[in-house]
Amino acid sequence: MGEPKADVLVLGAGMVGVSAALHLQQRGRDVILVDRHELAGEETSHGNGGLIECASVFPYMFPRDVREILRYAINSTPQVRYSVADLPAFLPWLMRYYLASSPERALHSALAALPLIRRSLLEHEALIAEAGVPELLRRTGWIKLFRSDATLAKAIADLERARQYGVAGEVLDAKAIAAREPNLTGDFAGAVHWPAPGFVPDPGGLAKAYAALFERKGGRFRVGDARTLQQGSGEWRLTGTDGAIVAREAVVALGPWSDLVFAPLGYSIPLSVKRGYHLHLAPRGNAVLHHPVLDADLGYLLAPMNRGIRLTTGVEFARRDAPPTPIQLQQALPRAHKLFPLGEAIDAKPWLGARPCLPDMLPVIGRAPRHAGLWFDFGHQHHGLTLGPATGRLLAELMTGETPFADPGPFAVERFG
Numbered sequence: 001m002g003e004p005k006a007d008v009l010v011l012g013a014g015m016v017g018v019s020a021a022l023h024l025q026q027r028g029r030d031v032i033l034v035d036r037h038e039l040a041g042e043e044t045s046h047g048n049g050g051l052i053e054c055a056s057v058f059p060y061m062f063p064r065d066v067r068e069i070l071r072y073a074i075n076s077t078p079q080v081r082y083s084v085a086d087l088p089a090f091l092p093w094l095m096r097y098y099l100a101s102s103p104e105r106a107l108h109s110a111l112a113a114l115p116l117i118r119r120s121l122l123e124h125e126a127l128i129a130e131a132g133v134p135e136l137l138r139r140t141g142w143i144k145l146f147r148s149d150a151t152l153a154k155a156i157a158d159l160e161r162a163r164q165y166g167v168a169g170e171v172l173d174a175k176a177i178a179a180r181e182p183n184l185t186g187d188f189a190g191a192v193h194w195p196a197p198g199f200v201p202d203p204g205g206l207a208k209a210y211a212a213l214f215e216r217k218g219g220r221f222r223v224g225d226a227r228t229l230q231q232g233s234g235e236w237r238l239t240g241t242d243g244a245i246v247a248r249e250a251v252v253a254l255g256p257w258s259d260l261v262f263a264p265l266g267y268s269i270p271l272s273v274k275r276g277y278h279l280h281l282a283p284r285g286n287a288v289l290h291h292p293v294l295d296a297d298l299g300y301l302l303a304p305m306n307r308g309i310r311l312t313t314g315v316e317f318a319r320r321d322a323p324p325t326p327i328q329l330q331q332a333l334p335r336a337h338k339l340f341p342l343g344e345a346i347d348a349k350p351w352l353g354a355r356p357c358l359p360d361m362l363p364v365i366g367r368a369p370r371h372a373g374l375w376f377d378f379g380h381q382h383h384g385l386t387l388g389p390a391t392g393r394l395l396a397e398l399m400t401g402e403t404p405f406a407d408p409g410p411f412a413v414e415r416f417g
């Protein structure tokens with residue numbers, strides 16, 4: 001049997017890789033999608049909050065308010081926690097993140113990502129329709145709850161700023177919160193309801209549905225280790241479990257593991273991770289949660305997934321491969337039980353994942369400058385579920401010489417020198 005040969009080898013079958021594979025296929029490319037797992041969407045793209053965040057025009061930057069930084073520094077807030085042991089390894093990256101978070105540079109990141117954010121839901125809608133899984137997209141938007149007047153006031157100011165970019169949001173008082181979510185209990189200063197974002201009640205299932213669509217349309221899915229990637233003459237070659245896989249071009253879409261391929265090839269790209277946990281719990285009795293609800297001041301999200309109520313945590317700065325330390329989850333659990341009638345945990349243990357992040361909170365999309373036929377598509381930070389299909393389109397347009405729908409300049413790896 002000959003070696004399977006293709007036009008493009010996409011490494012990584014998370015939301016980002018699967019979406020890139022579909023967009024390349026739409027443009028006539030013969031694509032092989034490779035993952036170390038037998039199924040797509042088993043990692044970060046499975047464990048997230050399920051939000052298609054088309055209202056999130058301002059990325060999650062490093063805080064510039066000294067009081068907020070000091071609160072995080074004492075390492076006791078549920079929103080952000082850092083591993084003291086890993087801090088020396090993280091400090092240089094955190095410094096770059098801090099510098100990239102100046103008001104001017106943060107605005108630059110926001111404006112660069114805006115065309116992708118605006119396109120995000122449209123791209124998902126098209127793929128969801130083609131994949132035939134309308135039940136995986138709910139149009140509820142999501143609710144951000146505030147316990148203090150000060151944080152609510154800041155959120156209302158942020159909403160006003162977002163409105164300038166066409167984003168809709170509604171401020172809710174306690175009565176309006178109760179009308180939308182009758183099962184919530186607590187002293188709320190108020191909330192913001194973002195009605196436009198989509199909610200995916202099974203994000204891993206959506207990646208699998210997209211991968212199934214890719215295969216139905218003739219794409220091939222292979223199991224293999226991306227670390228075996230090698231450049232030949234005019235081709236890229238990888239050892240799959242069923243033998244060698246060869247293609248003219250290769251795309252690195254390995255999310256938080258992308259360094260396993262780019263670092264040995266000599267690229268020094270400041271990819272780091274913000275880790276996060278989730279745990280599913282059963283609702284008690286007939287209690288229903290109608291929207292994903294972020295308890296913003298207490299630092300966790302409850303999302304009504306098909307599997308149960310998924311509690312996700314804020315950011316943990318720790319090495320990608322360090323053992324799990326689900327302290328934020330333990331802190332959030334009693335708070336979540338007070339907010340919503342939750343029963344037993346459904347999962348045997350918490351899930352741990354890692355948001356792949358660059359300091360400017362923009363992904364790397366485009367050509368690998370020193371290797372012919374190699375392309376990058378990773379670093380989608382807090383918004384990889386949201387942006388996978390939109391960035392897949394952008395990458396495919398660049399690879400096939402189409403006019404890109406967004407300026408790719410801000411996403412080029414050359415920005416890191």
Ligand SMILES: Cc1cc2nc3c(=O)[nH]c(=O)nc-3n(C[C@H](O)[C@H](O)[C@H](O)COP(=O)(O)OP(=O)(O)OC[C@H]3O[C@@H](n4cnc5c(N)ncnc54)[C@H](O)[C@@H]3O)c2cc1C
Pocket residue numbers: 011012013014015016017034035036037040041042043044045046047048049050051052053224225226227253254255256257260274275276277278312313353354355356378379380381382383384385386387
């Ligand atoms: C707690 C939490 C909540 C989040 N909430 C949201 C949200 O609500 N909305 C949103 O848009 N985003 C959210 N995110 C971010 C989002 O999940 C990520 O940005 C996104 O999943 C990244 O997708 P990816 O395809 O790049 O990476 P992944 O999904 O991790 O895919 C990478 C793939 O590479 C494969 N791989 C790794 N190593 C190898 C190897 N050696 N060989 C072969 N294959 C390999 C993996 O198996 C995996 O399938 C959240 C993240 C976390 C952690």
